[in-house]
Amino acid sequence: MYAQVIVDIAHSQVDRIFEYSCQSDLKTGSRVKVPFGGRVIDGFVIGLSETCSLPPEKVKPIKEVFDECPALVPECFSLMERISSRFRVPKAAALRLFLPSEMRQGKVREAYKKYAKLNDIPVPISKSAKKQAEILDFLKDREEYEFTALCDKFGRGAVNALVEKGAISIEKRQIKRNPLGGVYSEELPKTLTYSQANAIESIENSPKSVHLIHGVTGSGKTEIYLQIIAREIAKGKTAIFLVPEISLTPQMLAQLRARFKGEAAILHSGLSAGEKFDEWWRLRSGEAKIAIGARSAIFAPLENLGAIIIDEEHDTSYVSETAPRYSTLDVAKMRAEYNGCKLILGSATPSVESYIEASEGRYNLITLTERINKKPLPEIIISDMRREVRRGNNSAFSKALRDELDETLKSGNQAIIFLNRRGYAKTVICRDCGYVAKCNDCDVSLAYHSEENCLKCHYCGAKYKMLTACPECGGTHVRLGGTGTQRVVVDLKELFPAARIIRMDNDTVSGKDGHYKILHKFANKEVDILVGTQMIAKGHDFPSVTLVGILDADMSLYFSDYRSGERTFQLITQVSGRSGRADDKGKVVLQTCCPENYILRYAVNYDYLGFFKNEIEVRKATKFPPYSLICRVMVTSENDALALEALKGVYLEIEELRKKYSQEFLFLNRMHSPIKRIQSKHRYQVLMRLSGDKMLESIYDIAVKYTSGNCLVYVEENPANLS
Numbered sequence: 001m002y003a004q005v006i007v008d009i010a011h012s013q014v015d016r017i018f019e020y021s022c023q024s025d026l027k028t029g030s031r032v033k034v035p036f037g038g039r040v041i042d043g044f045v046i047g048l049s050e051t052c053s054l055p056p057e058k059v060k061p062i063k064e065v066f067d068e069c070p071a072l073v074p075e076c077f078s079l080m081e082r083i084s085s086r087f088r089v090p091k092a093a094a095l096r097l098f099l100p101s102e103m104r105q106g107k108v109r110e111a112y113k114k115y116a117k118l119n120d121i122p123v124p125i126s127k128s129a130k131k132q133a134e135i136l137d138f139l140k141d142r143e144e145y146e147f148t149a150l151c152d153k154f155g156r157g158a159v160n161a162l163v164e165k166g167a168i169s170i171e172k173r174q175i176k177r178n179p180l181g182g183v184y185s186e187e188l189p190k191t192l193t194y195s196q197a198n199a200i201e202s203i204e205n206s207p208k209s210v211h212l213i214h215g216v217t218g219s220g221k222t223e224i225y226l227q228i229i230a231r232e233i234a235k236g237k238t239a240i241f242l243v244p245e246i247s248l249t250p251q252m253l254a255q256l257r258a259r260f261k262g263e264a265a266i267l268h269s270g271l272s273a274g275e276k277f278d279e280w281w282r283l284r285s286g287e288a289k290i291a292i293g294a295r296s297a298i299f300a301p302l303e304n305l306g307a308i309i310i311d312e313e314h315d316t317s318y319v320s321e322t323a324p325r326y327s328t329l330d331v332a333k334m335r336a337e338y339n340g341c342k343l344i345l346g347s348a349t350p351s352v353e354s355y356i357e358a359s360e361g362r363y364n365l366i367t368l369t370e371r372i373n374k375k376p377l378p379e380i381i382i383s384d385m386r387r388e389v390r391r392g393n394n395s396a397f398s399k400a401l402r403d404e405l406d407e408t409l410k411s412g413n414q415a416i417i418f419l420n421r422r423g424y425a426k427t428v429i430c431r432d433c434g435y436v437a438k439c440n441d442c443d444v445s446l447a448y449h450s451e452e453n454c455l456k457c458h459y460c461g462a463k464y465k466m467l468t469a470c471p472e473c474g475g476t477h478v479r480l481g482g483t484g485t486q487r488v489v490v491d492l493k494e495l496f497p498a499a500r501i502i503r504m505d506n507d508t509v510s511g512k513d514g515h516y517k518i519l520h521k522f523a524n525k526e527v528d529i530l531v532g533t534q535m536i537a538k539g540h541d542f543p544s545v546t547l548v549g550i551l552d553a554d555m556s557l558y559f560s561d562y563r564s565g566e567r568t569f570q571l572i573t574q575v576s577g578r579s580g581r582a583d584d585k586g587k588v589v590l591q592t593c594c595p596e597n598y599i600l601r602y603a604v605n606y607d608y609l610g611f612f613k614n615e616i617e618v619r620k621a622t623k624f625p626p627y628s629l630i631c632r633v634m635v636t637s638e639n640d641a642l643a644l645e646a647l648k649g650v651y652l653e654i655e656e657l658r659k660k661y662s663q664e665f666l667f668l669n670r671m672h673s674p675i676k677r678i679q680s681k682h683r684y685q686v687l688m689r690l691s692g693d694k695m696l697e698s699i700y701d702i703a704v705k706y707t708s709g710n711c712l713v714y715v716e717e718n719p720a721n722l723s
């Protein structure tokens with residue numbers, strides 16, 4: 001027998017299939033070790049055959065086979081082809097997506113526990129061996145006992161002596177590290193509301209394969225997902241349920257576990273390597289049938305998929321910003337097609353791209369306009385911060401927000417304050433000469449962090465000493481500009497000394513379950529006010545929150561990105577949606593310096609359709625996505641001259657393409673990236689707007705051609721972030 005093997009080296013030069021001889025019981029999908037260029041490396045078996053294209057004496061045998069059950073499901077191979085050709089990555093890089101990184105190179109293994117058990121046939125022991133007699137007595141009434149615990153109790157020597165005599169035997173069994181530990185609660189399916197039942201009916205009966213649930217915040221989308229999953233499981237199928245990483249809260253996990261028990265497995269970055277390994281194998285072995293996780297769970301090793309659900313489908317975390325730069329939606333569509341299964345997208349603020357698909361009939365559109373129990377959406381009050389300043393209020397909070405906070409605290413409810421900027425102050429400026437403190441390695445200004453009294457770069461994490469004098473002019477009038485979350489907490493403490501306040505942003509969320517701890521405290525009402533960045537905007541369901549304050553609502557409007565309007569609308573709607581989800585009515589105070597902005601007007605009225613119609617007209621007129629494809633070729637290198645040279649080459653080749661296919665190019669230019677340097681790497685870009693995807697393949701080819709050891713060239717399609 002011969003095996004076709006992809007070696008685990010993600011490089012274009014070895015991006016092909018190699019042949020090895022193997023045993024006849026080898027299975028497709030197995031991970032193996034093979035001799036390769038004088039070394040032994042990992043590989044994946046992607047096919048088997050009786051014959052070989054090489055002369056038999058040239059074929060080397062496979063050295064070692066991992067796993068009794070092949071790690072890769074058969075679907076991987078078709079997906080590998082599609083992903084590697086669609087996103088232009090080596091096949092090995094595409095296959096790696098299907099295995100948690102901890103599993104590659106055998107870094108983690110199964111965990112085992114040993115159990116001791118009394119043998120049926122008694123063995124005589126001498127009178128002097130008191131401990132041994134005690135052990136036998138102890139095990140008499142027990143089925144078995146954990147080996148290590150037994151040794152701890154009676155001493156390892158006595159236990160081993162009994163094993164040697166054949167009085168007891170030891171069995172080694174694999175144990176599953178359970179990441180959900182004790183979180184269990186009995187949770188029964190809810191009685192569906194009329195709209196929920198309709199939604200499920202529609203998903204079951206529509207001939208379309210992609211469904212978009214556009215449901216306001218709190219309309220009960222989760223229950224729809226859960227019941228769809230339950231139906232698929234009942235049919236003997238499996239399901240993938242994707243949520244933004246930050247929504248994987250203990251409450252959410254407990255709810256899923258309660259509903260699906262051992263049939264659900266969780267895959268996310270917060271798990272330890274061992275936990276991830278076990279959860280992954282539970283899915284692969286068929287023990288678990290539902291994969292729940294963030295973006296990468298789309299690659300869960302499930303066969304026979306019945307449904308793929310992408311909650312908060314508009315969320316930017318679904319686009320991978322590191323290689324391979326895949327879009328989760330694209331991969332989900334490939335898997336849905338392969339399995340002939342349903343793909344369900346849900347959001348209160350669908351992306352413009354998804355909504356147009358639905359409104360033009362290519363997706364099945366389901367609209368939920370009301371919250372569960374017809375609770376009203378929270379009223380949004382606008383505070384015009386220009387007027388506040390004119391009235392002499394220079395603080396970060398408007399009078400309306402202060403009054404509402406006061407009332408919320410008095411009534412024993414909770415509040416969320418949202419500001420999309422961490423640290424104490426955004427910048428440090430010298431008042432004498434205008435110098436702004438910047439990172440040495442990145443072309444961005446440094447933020448002041450009061451707790452550590454230092455300056456931090458939010459791009460590379462570098463820390464600098466706080467300035468006492470200006471390094472340019474020596475002046476000592478150093479001023480802090482722009483409020484961040486730390487400052488908000490300090491100011492709030494001054495205003496409401498009795499309030500218990502907690503902050504959640506990249507600085508306070510650290511470690512495996514940093515954000516769980518914070519959210520848990522808030523959910524338990526150990527805290528009155530939660531201050532945070534966009535981490536707090538997503539999906540959370542806190543019944544006692546009746547006030548949301550949005551500081552600087554228009555910040556994202558000023559980013560020079562065609563999606564800034566959409567982002568602002570989404571952010572306001574999502575953050576506001578955290579308020580008034582239970583019995584008490586909710587309120588939102590939205591602070592802004594441009595209350596007349598049309599995006600804010602739509603957001604305040606929860607008018608998604610109005611926003612969408614307006615936005616789509618603008619995009620059509622200006623030829624932005626979905627009426628074009630934005631393509632950016634990034635060129636980065638520590639060596640500026642090298643980067644410039646590559647940029648020139650890339651640009652010239654694309655120019656040539658444009659000459660031939662001028663109708664495909666709506667816009668083409670090369671320039672410095674908005675942030676000229678990150679982590680000492682110079683950044684340049686060729687920016688394009690294309691009328692379709694015809695040119696993509698050639699553009700990917702050009703990027704591959706100009707990539708070298710010292711210069712990275714890569715393609716981004718409709719990137720979420722254009723910095």
Ligand code: ADP
Pocket residue numbers: 190191192193196215216217218219220221222223372541
């Ligand atoms: P969404 O995901 O649409 O924002 P959720 O799924 O979080 O909304 O639902 C909002 C609240 O309504 C949750 O507390 C949920 O438990 C509750 N809920 C959902 N469906 C029902 C139902 N059929 N009956 C009673 N309560 C429900």
Ligand code: ZN
Pocket residue numbers: 439440441442457458459460461462679
């Ligand atoms: Zn930096």
